[in-house]
Amino acid sequence: MIEVRNLQKSYGALDVLAGVSLHVEQGEFVSILGPSGCGKSTLFSILTGIEPADGGEILIDGAPPTEPRPCAWMPQSDALFPWRTVEQNIALGFEVAGGHGRREASERARALLPTFGLEGFGDTRPYHLSGGMRQRAALARTVAQGRDTLLLDEPFGALDALTRTDLQLWLGDIWARERWTVVLITHDVREAVLLSDRIYVLGPRPGTVVGEFEVSLPRPRGIATLGSPAAAELEVELLQALRVGQDATL
Numbered sequence: 441m442i443e444v445r446n447l448q449k450s451y452g453a454l455d456v457l458a459g460v461s462l463h464v465e466q467g468e469f470v471s472i473l474g475p476s477g478c479g480k481s482t483l484f485s486i487l488t489g490i491e492p493a494d495g496g497e498i499l500i501d502g503a504p505p506t507e508p509r510p511c512a513w514m515p516q517s518d519a520l521f522p523w524r525t526v527e528q529n530i531a532l533g534f535e536v537a538g539g540h541g542r543r544e545a546s547e548r549a550r551a552l553l554p555t556f557g558l559e560g561f562g563d564t565r566p567y568h569l570s571g572g573m574r575q576r577a578a579l580a581r582t583v584a585q586g587r588d589t590l591l592l593d594e595p596f597g598a599l600d601a602l603t604r605t606d607l608q609l610w611l612g613d614i615w616a617r618e619r620w621t622v623v624l625i626t627h628d629v630r631e632a633v634l635l636s637d638r639i640y641v642l643g644p645r646p647g648t649v650v651g652e653f654e655v656s657l658p659r660p661r662g663i664a665t666l667g668s669p670a671a672a673e674l675e676v677e678l679l680q681a682l683r684v685g686q687d688a689t690l
């Protein structure tokens with residue numbers, strides 16, 4: 441459904457992406473794992489059309505993307521508007537999608553609250569929420585855009601470890617029900633193993649794909665899944681792939 445071929449990007453003299461190729465099928469959960477600064481967020485800004493690529497191509501269902509692109513992007517910082525309530529933030533997703541009046545957008549936003557564990561918090565402003573709730577609200581706003589594919593950029597990166605685990609399990613459950621097409625950027629090996637159908641590993645900048653891994657662990661997955669020999673083996677392989685090209689003396 442999404443195919444990226446030999447994507448290249450530089451900022452001035454800084455080469456950020458040096459020929460990245462990958463594909464994502466409908467309903468698939470794909471993670472992109474890579475060290476900080478290797479160009480992961482840049483890849484998303486090219487997929488959404490915010491930044492132009494310097495080379496290579498993007499195909500959506502076999503053709504160059506038309507506007508609006510079928511990708512809803514959840515940026516690396518949660519970027520909820522502090523002056524809007526939770527409901528108004530989510531409603532913004534529906535407003536961006538177009539075709540919804542203000543009132544309908546609000547009603548639809550309110551209807552989404554239980555799915556995202558935010559029932560009773562529609563009128564709350566983001567700064568009164570826990571970090572985990574803010575990320576769920578930001579994800580709800582992303583889903584509300586009604587696009588085929590969700591691009592999630594380190595959605596749990598700023599959370600404490602316990603909350604992060606809770607939200608990873610929660611996302612796994614909700615994905616199993618909704619079957620969105622998801623591309624998840626992360627530098628958390630365990631998160632990628634827990635959630636993905638497939639994982640691409642990017643090497644250090646300039647980013648290239650240094651490995652592609654199928655995750656054949658049975659679903660539904662839980663904490664116990666991570667303790668299985670197959671999961672442990674995959675984690676080791678991923679960590680080894682991540683170290684390729686890294687300075688081994690670090």
Ligand SMILES: Nc1ncnc2c1ncn2[C@@H]1O[C@H](COP(=O)(O)OP(=O)(O)O)[C@@H](O)[C@H]1O
Nearest residue numbers: 451456474475476477478479480481482483645
């Ligand atoms: N708009 C920009 N202008 C100049 N340099 C940028 C810009 N955006 C990102 N970069 C640089 O590109 C590199 C990759 O950034 P980024 O894609 O955010 O990495 P990642 O998300 O993998 O941590 C970094 O060195 C960053 O400083």
Ligand SMILES: [Mg+2]
Nearest residue numbers: 480481482516
């Ligand atoms: Mg980033």
